[in-house]
Amino acid sequence: MKKIYYLLAIVLVLAPLGLISEYPAWAEWENEYYQEALGFIPQGIENAFHVKALLPDYTLSGLNDVVAYYLSGLIGIALIFGIFYLLGKKFAR
């Protein structure tokens, strides 16, 4: 059972490799992209409601990108385990 945590740890350590890509995902562009490509920004995209993210795009201002990426990974893992821990307390047999 413990070995699944090794797998998780290895993948987490390698996570900053995900920063190598300078490219955004298709259809996850900045609004300026639409201005350049279309000459306008679709209204719905320009006026979209956005959640105020704690670590927008896995970054934290003032923090090195790699450190912020590790921090994001750890926060994500902690939240997931925390939620499952609570679910387990309530529901697990």
Add this chain to the structure above:
Amino acid sequence: MHIPDGYLSPLTCIATYAAALPLWVIAFKKLKEQLDETTLPLIASLSALSFIIMMFNIPIPGGTSGHAVGAALIAILFGPWVAALCVSLVLLIQALIFGDGGMTTFAANALAMGFMASFCAHYVFSKMQTKAYAPFISGWVGIVTSSIVVAILLGIQPLIATAANGEPLYFPFGLALSLPAVVGSHMLFFGIVEGIFTGLAYRYIVKNRIYKGAEV
């Protein structure tokens, strides 16, 4: 593949939430049935693995990038409902804490990367599980089918929502662009990555007897 806020019309958002809600309720019941001392840490770990694996943005020719999802691995081991719910939880955290994928589009993303990927991956695996390459194919099919859902949801936007002057209100590019860009890139690149990840992780889990194997 995370659709941001503002890319889908309100009607699309409402329709996807309406479709996803009952599915989440059923999935939650299935998860409760499966949770016990052995499965809980493993299901939590696989969800965390899905979260981390989505951080590996892989650049591809053409100036875009993408990533694996990890839905197929959970679907193979714990069934499609549990997998879909785990991926939904990951997507919720990504949307709320990291602004990765929208909240209005959360249901759409969950239907694609959660439900579609998990059910298709699980179906494929159940049909060919005696084959050594079953996890690979299962991962590939799961992510490619989910990319079809995303491409369609994006591509229909200019058809269903335009301003008075004819400008698209939400996602502006139609199916002729979204299908080849989103589905094509997942068939050629990210599907392969998801397949390799699913294959390697499944092998690791079965070999080390972390879990008894397929729950089909």
